[in-house]
Amino acid sequence: MAEGMKKVLEKLIEDYGLCILEDPDRLSQFLEARNPGESAPNFRLTFALRYMIKSGWSVNSKISNKIETHFSAKLSEHLGFTHEEAEDVLLTLRHVIREERAECRSEEEGSDDLVARPGNLRRIAGGISNKPRTMWIRKKSFYNGIVLIAALLAIVVLFFQIGSQRNPVGDEFRVAFFAPMKGSVAQSSQNQLRAAQLAVEQINKQGGVRGYKIKIVGYDLPHGSSEAEESIRKVMKDESILVMITPASQEKAQLMSRIADDISVPLVITASDLTSGAVMKGEKPYLYAFRIANDTDARAKMLAYFAVQGLSKREIAFLYDASDETTLMLHESALRWVKIFGGKITADISGQMNGNADHRAAMEAIAKSGAEVLIIPGKQINIRSLVRFARDAGYRDTVLAEGYTENMAVGSDSAFLGSWWVNEVSDLDPQIRSVLKDFRTLYNENCPPSDVESAILAYDGVMWIANALYSASGYRGEAIRHALLSTRNFPAAHATLTIDPRTHGPLNKAMAIVFCPNEKGIFQRRVRTKNID
Structure with missing residues (x-):
């Protein structure tokens, strides 16, 4: 590759560290911005990096002669690179990953904790020892009584709130999946539910989330708005359901967004045909409604x-x-x-x-x-x-x-x-091929091409919910909502996801060409x- 390309890579590594090579999507953005005149080499480099990382290579492995020979053949065989293009990419990587460079570390070393020892903390003026003890006995008893009553009331309110909160049941985080299970779209809804269940299987196989297993339960979403609302509210009386997910679009998405706000339960919408105002309440989004796909x-x-x-x-x-x-x-x-x-x-x-x-x-x-x-x-x-x-x-x-x-x-x-x-999602995208392969392995049949987009969005929707449950400060809807809202660079199967707080939808999410x-x-x-x- 040209010297200009190598200089750009060296500068990126100097600014962001070697770990930038293990994030091809982010690296692609930087190369487009800093090296726009070499779009083809940029694409080959990031395309090759994705394949190498997926094959088990890491930056810390360097590029030895053995690795170079191995991947030169694989890039030509699996990605259609010419021998010269493969050698060019690997030589470029070998050039920028030199032995004297720092390794890519997964965690940064923190500074030493401050330990409280006698003499290293400043004395605070006006401590409890300086408090005057001149209160009359009767007045003091009166105030103590008020404090005791207030404390008892606070305890009663606290127990009432705890009793009315949604909490996991046993060892399960429960998620409700609402989709039309009858009529012409029933099969598509079933494929989406199966993709969501595939995500659940993979999460639970890896130990679940914070010691809990994910359980997803499918419910029919009636065609009529009034019937749909009645059905959703009836299901959501179950306090063990922490999150809702649905492929519903437009009218039903707005209906479910309103219900989500009413009951303070986060809702993830996976529909790919939403208009820009589908989950908006005036100029602001519904507090508990989020979408994973790009809007119009x-x-x-x-x-x-x-x-x-x-x-x-x-x-x-x-x-x-x-x-x-x-x-x-x-x-x-x-x-x-x-x-x-x-x-x-x-x-x-x-x-x-x-x-x-x-x-x-x-x-x-x-x-x-x-x-x-x-x-x-x-x-x-x-x-x-x-x-x-x-x-x-x-x-x-x-x-x-x-x-x-x-x-x-x-x-x-x-x-x-x-x-x-x-x-939004392409069934030709190599990044989702592994998910489709797992779908075929679990259900012994392929996901129909016409359902791949909606199925992958359902799969990624569950993965996103699991990520939010893992990072949330608690199990209340408010805590999970904040975790969804603060999503940054979440590596979904079909794209990297960052949520825009202005819309509760993806911020500048990549699309397949x-x-x-x-x-x-x-x-x-x-x-x-x-x-x-």
Whole structure:
């Protein structure tokens, strides 16, 4: 690699220590900021580091000749590196990890504790020995009586509060999973519950949380709002349930957020199609509601950022479904972000995306607009026909859409040729392959590609809850809520999670990028947007 790259790495190690090499996501951000002209070497380095760390290598192992030979072959075999690229990455790492550098330590050594010894603490003026003893006996007895009554009242209130608090039962932390268990989405809900149970199995196998096992119980979430509220409140009368989790979106998410505040029980929402106001109470979020997925504004920001700055395109066209609330908000937000990032809107067309609508006129207008990128926001069921309409109308430039899954590739069809996709979670992402493998091992079947995103979010939601229970100062809802709110750089399977206290959602969370060089998509990397509002 170029000397410039090595100097950037040496400076990063000087500033942040060797441990920065064991955090590829963070390292990727620094390299993008400090070495923007070498995006390909940056990607190869961080991609290789992820693989090496997952394979058991650590910074403290250095890069010996044996290790270099081993990983040179593995990078070529498993990641598609050429021999020269693999050697280049390993030589660069060998250069920056020199023997004289400090090792990467997991814990910092603390300073010596201050021990109280006679003579090393300053005397405090006005101690108890100086208190005057001139109070009359009757007055003193009266005050003692008041103090005794106040103490008894405080004890009564304390016992009442303790009796009404939620507490673990036996050796279990209980979590309630609310999802529609009937109707057309029942199978998807079951797959999400199974993914959540997989997380529970893995947590408990490693000893649980603070000596407690996690137990997750699934409950049906009725379709009607009034029935859903009645059902949730009935279930939550059980004081042993400490946290709620749900894939419910929009109306049901707002309903459950309100209930969570009413009963002071934290709620984690795993839905990936929430609007920016779904869990907001006016301008502020509900106190006890949190979401793990990006909302429409964050998704729109990523679409605009990747189109204008990731692909270096300025002329942007939109085709969107104005009848869908989520897609409409996504579109409106994307328009704003395109302008912020320096793009220009050449065409902005709405249409009915359901059924067999004819989009030829719209696509002809887009083709004539001179657009370099056509953005189709939202996860459209008929996305293949939309892209084919665009190609038939003469549009040959880039298509940028959302929600690519592995089962969308169809034989020799080339409709998706040259298209790019932004996903909250991609079933092609190597980072989640181990979770999908464990799912298959536990349940003896694969998770359907259409359910991978929601299943992984449910899995990571439980892992996030377990992390909050571990770090919380107690078992009350307030303590768990503060632990969720203070989440920083939590390593979820699909991305690193930091919570924004202004929204109770992810702060600048990375999203998966997929490219279709032909019909079949290939995972590229996870990308973060610029941290601007």
